Amino acid sequence: MSLKQQASGGAEVDERLAALVTNANAVRAIASAVEGTLGPKGLDTMLVDKFGEVVITNDGVTILTMMEANHPAARMLINIARAQQEEIGDGTTTATVMAGAMVGAGVEQVARGVPVARVIEGLRAGVRRGLAAMQERACPVADVNSPDLRRVALVAGRGHDDIADLVVRAAGLIGREKLLDRAFKLADTVVAEEGAENQVFMGVIINKEPVNRQMPRELNGVPVLVIDDALEPEEIEEEALATEAGFARYMELQNQFRENVQKIIQLQAGLVLVDRGVDDAAEEMLTDAGIMVVQRVANKELRRAAEHTGARMIKRTGLKKDLPQLAACLGRAGRVYNDEKLEHVQVLDGGGKPMATVLVGAATGEVVGERERIARDAASAVQAALRGGVVPGGGAVELAVAREVEQVRAGMRGMAAYGVDCVVEALKRPLAQIVSNAGFNPLEKIGDVIAAQVETGNDALAVDCDTGxxxxxxxxxxxxxxxxxxxxxxxxxxxAEAILRIDTIIKKREEKSEKDTG
Incomplete structure (x- = not known):
């Protein structure tokens, strides 16, 4: 073969790998942005926007979702992290770091001449075995009083004892049955407020104040009405008002609305929560009756309040029902308290389903967001542990699983074995990064841990980041x-499989709108 032919062949290989290398570099860049936060000695990241606003955080998903990333492969990785956060609520940094390692190792194998199809084949086999090996090492969490829940909360809560205690107490109040409900997220019960005292209570927080200061500040043992609508008269079109019939209809609706508000008073409702606005006339009537009204309540808070008090949410048209029917829609709260300092309303000891709130205090406004993220991570981890059990942390279980995945390689034929190597490399990565962030040599420590696990048969061995x-x-x-x-x-x-399968990157043509083509 001539030098010209060799050069031509090399160029074709380089061109074939161009898309893969470009995507791999983007994935590595994303992984490197969060890997420094991993482990107990992980450091914080500062995110700055064009206006100079600063967010300082150790939370992987916050970094990933707030950072500027334009490359398509980078956005794919960020979407995976976002999916992990929505499904589990924790572990996004680990997923990102392992994905970066897996993609990087896969690209190296392809560059050596291993066909992508064979790499993917081995990768799939390694992941299957790895998942099974993790399942085999799990210890179930018996109930909400298990000491493992406190340990999980402390690890996920980055060593904050106060937050771990709050989350575990909340789990105990809510109970195992509710925590196992897939539709319920313990993280949603977390609220962080500047100047608040740490506390857990049976109830919900409405992040709004009563409509006016003449309304009661505190109520005890009161019925609760939840209106998933505006507390206003039904609207009528302006054109209709210009007619005699339209004006008559308008007056009829106004009178009917006043009668409906009077029903609320007759029901002796103590608290009325409204999704949207409240009419001035209604506000005045309810204030005179000593009823606390909170308007423009966030839909999530409205639903949680309804569930906790046992109220059935109604629309404004539901107020047309007769008194016995309306009474059936009422919930009940043991105590309703307007905290003027924190500018919210607490609805406590509801007559419906148990609903705990974790109120996390923060000294300054700058740390409120981070304290809330830490508490949410801890809450998500506690719920996940109760559902699926626990395994040794600190990268120990991944290293133990890596040894088992290596055995899969021995039983594979052909080049697919190189794909298994990618999985092994990814499984070693969490412990390597944790050790590196703690200031120790990752190669040395990984070798020591593997040898010790094999010698003792103890898969829970890893590195104490305080002592090494x-x-x-x-x-x-x-x-x-x-x-x-x-x-x-x-x-x-x-x-990793999705990135490795991309052979070519083509820019899409811009879709022209009908206006442009017309």
Whole structure:
């Protein structure tokens, strides 16, 4: 073969790998943005927008979703992290770091001449075995009083004892049955407020104040009415008002509305929560009757309040019902309190389903958001642990699983074995990054941990980031929820496969609107 032919062949290979290398570099860049936050010694990241507004956080998903990322492959990875957050609520940094390692190792194998199809084949086999191995090592969490829940909350809560205690107390109040409900998210019960005292209580917070200061500040043992609509008269078109019949209809609606408001007073409702605005006349009538009214309540808060008090949400037209029917729609609250300092209303001891609120205090406005993110992570981890059990943390279980995945390689024929190597590399990555962030040599420590796990048969061994010595993660109280691990590992495998399968990048033509073509 001539030099010209060799050069031509090399150019074709480079061109074929161009899309893969470009995508891999984008994924690596995203992974490097969050890997420094991993582990107990992980550091914070500062995000700055064009106006100079600053967010300082250690939360992986916050960094990923707020950072500027224009590359399509980078956005794919960010979407995977977002999906992990929505489904599990924790583990986004681990998923991102493993995905970056898996893609990087896959590109190296392809560059060496291993066909992409064979890499993907081995990758799939490795991920399947890895998921099964993780499941085998899980210990179930018996109930909400298990010490493992406190340990999980402390790890996910980045060592904040006060937050871990709050979250575990909330889990105990809510109970196992509710926590196992897929539609319920313990993280949604978390609220952080500047100047607030840490507390957990049976009830919900409405982040609005009463319509005016003449309304009661505190109520005890009162019926609650929840209106998923505006507390205003039905509207009539302006054109209709110009006619005699239209004006008569308008007056009829006004009178009917006043009668409906009078029904609320007759029902002796103490608290009225309204989705939208409240008419001035209604406000005056309800104020005179000593009723607390809160308007423009967020829909999520409205629903939580209805569920906790046992109220059935109604529309404004529902007020036309007779008194016995309306009475059936009322809920009940043991106590309603307007906290003027924190500018919210607490609805406590409802007559419906148990609903706890975790109120996390923060000294300044700058740390409110981060305290809330930490508490939400801890809450999500606690719920995941109860659902799926726990495994040793600190990268221990991934390293133990990596040894089992290596055994899959020995049983594979052909080049698919190189795909298994990509999975092994990804499984080693969390411990390597945790150790590196703690200031130790990752290559040395990984070798030490693998040797110790094999020698002792203890898969919970990893590195104590305070001392650098090997330690049993369970004895140190470092445990992670199994669903966090499995979802992160599975997500990493999916994004790696998706990136490796992209052979060509083509810019889409811009779709012209009908206006432009017309």
């Amino acid at each position: 010595r090997l330690a049993d993660m369970r004895e140190l109280g470092v445990v992670d929820p199994l669903p966090v691990k499995t979802y992160a590992f599975k997500a990493a495998g999916e994004i």
